[in-house]
Amino acid sequence: MAQYRRVSGSVGLITLQNPPVNALSASVRQGIVDSVKRALGDQKVKSVVICGQNGVFCGGADIREFGRQMSGPPLVPMIHDIEAANKPVVAAIEGSALGGGLELALGCHYRISHSKAVVYHCFIMTMSDQAKLGLPEVTLGLLPAAGGTQRLPRLIGVPAALNLITTGRHVTAAEALQLGILDHVTEHNTVDVAVKFALSVTGESLDGRRISSFSCAPLSDLDSLFEEAMLKVRSAARGAIAPVACVQAVRAAATLPYAQGMEREKELMATLFHSGQARALQYFFFAQRAVGRWSTPSGARWDTSQPRPVRKAAVIGLGTMGRGITVALAQAGLSVVAVETHAKQLMEATKAVPSMLKRGAVRGGTTIEPDSITYSQNLQAVADVDLVIEAVFEDMALKEKVFQQLSIICKPDTLLCTNTSSLDVDHLASQTRHPELVVGMHFFAPAHVMKLLEVVYGRRSSPAAVATAMQLGKKMGKVSVAVGNCRGFAGNRMLKRYLEQAFFLLEEGATPELVDRALEEFGFPMGVFRMSDLSGLDVGWRVRKADGLADTSLTGTSARVRQGCRYSPLGDLLCEHGRFGQKTGRGWYQYDKPGGRVAKSDPWLHNFLDEYRARHGLVPRCIDQQEVLERCLFVLINEGFQILEEGIAAGPEDIDAIYVFGYGWPRHRGGPMFYADMVGLERVVERLERYHQAHPDVPYLQPSGLLRRLVANGSPPIHKWRNVIKNRNSQL
Ligand SMILES: CCCCCCCC(=O)CC(=O)SCCNC(=O)CCNC(=O)[C@H](O)C(C)(C)COP(=O)(O)OP(=O)(O)OC[C@H]1O[C@@H](n2cnc3c(N)ncnc32)[C@H](O)[C@@H]1OP(=O)(O)O
Numbered sequence: 001m002a003q004y005r006r007v008s009g010s011v012g013l014i015t016l017q018n019p020p021v022n023a024l025s026a027s028v029r030q031g032i033v034d035s036v037k038r039a040l041g042d043q044k045v046k047s048v049v050i051c052g053q054n055g056v057f058c059g060g061a062d063i064r065e066f067g068r069q070m071s072g073p074p075l076v077p078m079i080h081d082i083e084a085a086n087k088p089v090v091a092a093i094e095g096s097a098l099g100g101g102l103e104l105a106l107g108c109h110y111r112i113s114h115s116k117a118v119v120y121h122c123f124i125m126t127m128s129d130q131a132k133l134g135l136p137e138v139t140l141g142l143l144p145a146a147g148g149t150q151r152l153p154r155l156i157g158v159p160a161a162l163n164l165i166t167t168g169r170h171v172t173a174a175e176a177l178q179l180g181i182l183d184h185v186t187e188h189n190t191v192d193v194a195v196k197f198a199l200s201v202t203g204e205s206l207d208g209r210r211i212s213s214f215s216c217a218p219l220s221d222l223d224s225l226f227e228e229a230m231l232k233v234r235s236a237a238r239g240a241i242a243p244v245a246c247v248q249a250v251r252a253a254a255t256l257p258y259a260q261g262m263e264r265e266k267e268l269m270a271t272l273f274h275s276g277q278a279r280a281l282q283y284f285f286f287a288q289r290a291v292g293r294w295s296t297p298s299g300a301r302w303d304t305s306q307p308r309p310v311r312k313a314a315v316i317g318l319g320t321m322g323r324g325i326t327v328a329l330a331q332a333g334l335s336v337v338a339v340e341t342h343a344k345q346l347m348e349a350t351k352a353v354p355s356m357l358k359r360g361a362v363r364g365g366t367t368i369e370p371d372s373i374t375y376s377q378n379l380q381a382v383a384d385v386d387l388v389i390e391a392v393f394e395d396m397a398l399k400e401k402v403f404q405q406l407s408i409i410c411k412p413d414t415l416l417c418t419n420t421s422s423l424d425v426d427h428l429a430s431q432t433r434h435p436e437l438v439v440g441m442h443f444f445a446p447a448h449v450m451k452l453l454e455v456v457y458g459r460r461s462s463p464a465a466v467a468t469a470m471q472l473g474k475k476m477g478k479v480s481v482a483v484g485n486c487r488g489f490a491g492n493r494m495l496k497r498y499l500e501q502a503f504f505l506l507e508e509g510a511t512p513e514l515v516d517r518a519l520e521e522f523g524f525p526m527g528v529f530r531m532s533d534l535s536g537l538d539v540g541w542r543v544r545k546a547d548g549l550a551d552t553s554l555t556g557t558s559a560r561v562r563q564g565c566r567y568s569p570l571g572d573l574l575c576e577h578g579r580f581g582q583k584t585g586r587g588w589y590q591y592d593k594p595g596g597r598v599a600k601s602d603p604w605l606h607n608f609l610d611e612y613r614a615r616h617g618l619v620p621r622c623i624d625q626q627e628v629l630e631r632c633l634f635v636l637i638n639e640g641f642q643i644l645e646e647g648i649a650a651g652p653e654d655i656d657a658i659y660v661f662g663y664g665w666p667r668h669r670g671g672p673m674f675y676a677d678m679v680g681l682e683r684v685v686e687r688l689e690r691y692h693q694a695h696p697d698v699p700y701l702q703p704s705g706l707l708r709r710l711v712a713n714g715s716p717p718i719h720k721w722r723n724v725i726k727n728r729n730s731q732l
């Protein structure tokens, strides 16, 4: 709803009231319409101010209303009537003006917002406590269809509007002022300033204040500007349709009169509004927030577990991951003790970490205290820290030793975390005096950039330990997802199945190019083989060797079987040829030099695959893109259901967040579990069964029990899966 009152004698003050972000629900829209009518009809009122309750102007349309029957007054005529008003209307923007919230403000005749003074700290400028403005609809699979695509280009010019509308990025009040979105920023109370301002413009002509009457600033070569924008957007969108529609809508603003442009905006919105992509992106918006409300099978929960304060942390092992983790911790404002036993690695890290920090600071406009990190070769240096993150080699014996030492050196209440990508967190906990204080903090490379953090709780991890790791992740700007302890946790466990299917497809006749093309057209930034070349083939090889799997001396049928199941030694063979991927200039593809980035098809690899198939009596067949997608993705999804069934992940949102933030799953497809829901669970079961019949030596192609049970329960929508999982668990 909206509250209306008259202030300072002649100003009608309309306050949007819909906590927490004053989203424009049906009742808020009704409240605005009624209040505006009242203000315009009241002779004592000479001007109007619109603001939001609790320091937030408006977070936009109410996203929860989108899937439902729309009721209440529509936004477009509501904003039109505000703009057409014969009394000045001022938007007082505190907190956020996003989406429909900014469109509402663009319908007002003036916009005022708040911005704290710019602070110069060391060599970097920081801006804090500023309102955020933007049109983020594109991130929800939509476009700003309440006039945003038509008014913003008219106000700030086509290039700047294209940038904001196609990326959905939020700008600070300072930038918004610079761009011309705002008329004024203040350091004082925004609503008070807006009321004074409204009094000062009473009676002034509004002719030059109605944005819909403006023309877009002329541009010399409109066609090439839009062609370029379209190319850029298509290459970044990876199949997402909303950014393309945004460009088309802005083009309408630049080329058509306002009324026709609005018609075009409406038409384009109609193509997006009920699309699967919009559903996926809106699901994902809420999924991201749902993962913060974590719980564990032991009953620990986000709202009842108290995190401990962490002021000083340590990182053990300054290789690829340890350096990134050190940077992420320092960026979060912690003081960090960084320990590395190998002198050369330590020396390199003392140079690499500060330069990573500097680059990050320049990118993010933040400051880092240069002395927040101390380096040491001696583990004793961690004696007084609150939390340790171990990132030494993936070697259980080494990690055991490190945890035994940490348990002696650290304070008794220090949290001991491991960045292992697959090893047993419970076993590491058992090496310490306080196993309840041990959790996994599984970062993704590069650790200071990637948004995902898997927080792995063990059997004995205390609620406070989980809560502390989750909160620290958030402080580092990560999306922290709590998962249980099992080999590979959630993400890597599912990835293993996906990789194996890709290898099997090569054995059966596919090429890396074919597999990668199918996955990239689906929306992954890189196919599985290009991604493996980038990460290094030797990483998985070492793990398989440690597990006793990578034995290429085996011949005949046993060469392709391990523990009674189908196994492909292709990756092992490639490593034996010294082909580790980009780092050696050769992998599944060839590169112009070691470290080269451009993957080229490699005739050697194709010959190698031909010889391999001939040696094992495999007759290559034609494999199409559909089979690639179904084999690789459905098997990964099936493992996801298994993970849900075992309670390793609490809900499908957790798995989807892990895959979007950690593995490049295209966001406009919502994540693997949402994708399964979209495809239809029955179809997933049917295809898996079919592939299992064709490949009975791959047991995990059999649909998981939970998946079958969901189908037996009538394939409920994804938000009801938890009920079926819960029922199952209660029977155990
Ligand atoms: C043919 C039909 C024509 C229709 C025309 C419509 C055209 C349009 O123009 C459509 C739109 O406006 S689409 C909406 C655009 N707005 C956004 O994307 C902003 C989304 N919100 C945010 O970014 C942050 O919440 C924000 C920055 C605002 C605040 O961040 P915080 O970190 O402080 O808080 P959160 O934890 O994110 O949020 C708090 C709770 O509020 C929920 N929420 C946020 N924005 C919402 C929104 N716009 N609608 C509904 N619920 C919303 C959010 O989910 C969270 O609740 P829980 O999930 O229960 O925790």
Ligand SMILES: NC(=O)C1=CN([C@@H]2O[C@H](COP(=O)(O)OP(=O)(O)OC[C@H]3O[C@@H](n4cnc5c(N)ncnc54)[C@H](O)[C@@H]3O)[C@@H](O)[C@H]2O)C=CC1
Residues within 6 Å of the ligand: 316, 317, 318, 319, 320, 321, 322, 339, 340, 341, 342, 345, 390, 391, 392, 393, 394, 395, 398, 402, 419, 420, 421, 422, 442, 443, 444, 445
């Ligand atoms: N590289 C990746 O993409 C990811 C790796 N991880 C995990 O992170 C951990 C580290 O991996 P990377 O950084 O890739 O390895 P790395 O080989 O780049 O670095 C490991 C570092 O630990 C140091 N080290 C060894 N023993 C030590 C000890 N006792 N005390 C202090 N330092 C010691 C080594 O000298 C080396 O600098 C592993 O458990 C790995 O599975 C997790 C996620 C992703």
